[in-house]
Amino acid sequence: xxxxxxxxxxxxxxxxxxxxxxxxxxxxxxxxxxxxxxxxxxxxxxxxxxxxxxxxxxxxxxxxxxxxxxxxxxxxxxxxxxxxxxxxxxxxxxxxxxxxxxxxxxxxxxxxxxxxxxxxxxxxxxxxxxxxxxxxxxxxxxxxxxxxxxxxxxxxxxxxxxxxxxxxxxxxxxxxxxxxxxxxxxxxxxxxxxxxxxxxxxxxxxxxxxxxxxxxxxxxxxxxxxxxxxxxxxxxxxxxxxxxxxxxxxxxxxxxxxxxxxxxxxxxxxxxxxxxxxxxxxxxxxxxxxxxxxxxxxxxxxxxxxxxxxxxxxxxxxxxxxxxxxxxxxxxxxxxxxxxxxxxxxxxxxxxxxxxxxxxxxxxxxxxxxxxxxxxxxxxxxxxxxxxxxxxxxxxxxxxxxxxxxxxxxxxxxxxxxxxxxxxxxxxxxxxxxxxxxxxxxxxx
Numbered sequence: 001x002x003x004x005x006x007x008x009x010x011x012x013x014x015x016x017x018x019x020x021x022x023x024x025x026x027x028x029x030x031x032x033x034x035x036x037x038x039x040x041x042x043x044x045x046x047x048x049x050x051x052x053x054x055x056x057x058x059x060x061x062x063x064x065x066x067x068x069x070x071x072x073x074x075x076x077x078x079x080x081x082x083x084x085x086x087x088x089x090x091x092x093x094x095x096x097x098x099x100x101x102x103x104x105x106x107x108x109x110x111x112x113x114x115x116x117x118x119x120x121x122x123x124x125x126x127x128x129x130x131x132x133x134x135x136x137x138x139x140x141x142x143x144x145x146x147x148x149x150x151x152x153x154x155x156x157x158x159x160x161x162x163x164x165x166x167x168x169x170x171x172x173x174x175x176x177x178x179x180x181x182x183x184x185x186x187x188x189x190x191x192x193x194x195x196x197x198x199x200x201x202x203x204x205x206x207x208x209x210x211x212x213x214x215x216x217x218x219x220x221x222x223x224x225x226x227x228x229x230x231x232x233x234x235x236x237x238x239x240x241x242x243x244x245x246x247x248x249x250x251x252x253x254x255x256x257x258x259x260x261x262x263x264x265x266x267x268x269x270x271x272x273x274x275x276x277x278x279x280x281x282x283x284x285x286x287x288x289x290x291x292x293x294x295x296x297x298x299x300x301x302x303x304x305x306x307x308x309x310x311x312x313x314x315x316x317x318x319x320x321x322x323x324x325x326x327x328x329x330x331x332x333x334x335x336x337x338x339x340x341x342x343x344x345x346x347x348x349x350x351x352x353x354x355x356x357x358x359x360x361x362x363x364x365x366x367x368x369x370x371x372x373x374x375x376x377x378x379x380x381x382x383x384x385x386x387x388x389x390x391x392x393x394x395x396x397x398x399x400x401x402x403x404x405x406x407x408x409x410x411x412x413x414x415x416x417x418x419x420x421x422x423x424x425x426x427x428x429x430x431x432x433x434x435x436x437x438x439x440x441x442x443x444x445x
């Protein structure tokens with residue numbers, strides 16, 4: 001029953017993410033409808049009216065498809081949640097329920113049941129697993145005996161690796177948009193060239209041979225990680241506190257570094273970043289900058305034009321846009337308008353107006369810089385071998401224990417032409433860069 005509930009939770013989570021994506025895409029429909037209505041009023045020639053009619057047909061089709069998808073996903077979520085509720089209801093043991101008057105205890109019990117999305121029964125089964133207990137016991141024994149685990153790191157059981165990967169997805173905003181491929185060791189990925197056009201001919205005639213070219217992208221493996229300290233009191237407190245601490249901190253640290261590398265990675269001892277790949281293209285038109293005097297409608301017209309530079313001929317997804325909070329606020333300010341009721345409204349609501357595509361806010365991105373494009377054309381090679389191990393008594397006096405966490409990734413832009421970097425309010429992507437955490441442990445080697 002616990003496994004069935006776990007699977008249902010996963011299905012519900014996937015369905016809700018898909019529903020959020022559909023709702024996000026629908027958020028721009030109102031603005032597009034207003035723009036089309038305005039275009040109808042302004043159309044004067046037959047050519048202009050024909051163009052508007054085509055846009056209306058396209059808009060109606062997209063809106064109908066989105067509403068259909070939304071309805072289907074809402075029904076799916078409702079059905080799955082009902083099935084999960086029935087299973088959890090059957091799992092509940094009335095004997096374990098706290099007395100109604102113990103409100104603080106009720107609150108604690110409620111929090112304890114929410115361990116990485118698991119119910120209380122699922123959590124207990126997870127912690128009781130032999131491989132999980134072996135890991136936790138090994139760590140705790142090493143701490144109590146004031147010694148380190150030597151020769152090899154402590155391998156995280158696969159069940160925890162699953163949670164760790166999910167946590168990295170939660171803390172990395174770009175992971176879900178990239179083309180993630182598990183690749184052991186050094187690997188090569190074969191990608192298609194331009195898609196050929198099929199040839200029309202008579203029903204019984206011979207078929208024509210199509211030309212299809214392939215190229216290879218080589219990926220290596222680079223380590224991302226570090227160590228951190230945990231108070232021994234936390235470690236000795238309980239299995240659940242220890243597991244939560246380890247998984248949460250590792251997920252935060254690795255996810256943050258991963259996002260930074262996907263955008264700005266140098267390609268040396270780390271993945272190649274999107275902006276790095278764009279800068280490497282000689283005289284690329286896909287890096288543009290607009291002066292601070294370009295504002296309001298003129299700014300959005302420029303952004304729409306610039307977005308067309310990112311061509312997704314190999315992509316099967318939609319564009320994603322990345323910027324920091326200050327830049328996002330600047331775009332919102334320049335998208336303000338007054339509706340028919342006299343209220344101030346903005347066309348920016350987590351997605352790019354007119355253009356479409358999710359907006360991800362990452363505050364390490366420099367001010368006034370927007371990086372966007374088809375991130376499914378960013379190959380993120382995910383390696384095996386994530387490990388944690390204890391320190392060599394480094395923090396014994398402080399009554400703390402150090403843990404190291406590592407993961408290995410490589411990343412390559414499959415097609416630089418699928419991305420664009422836009423500077424607004426005087427921002428210059430051509431000179432934009434970010435500082436990575438210094439590798440002080442290996443300086444001079």
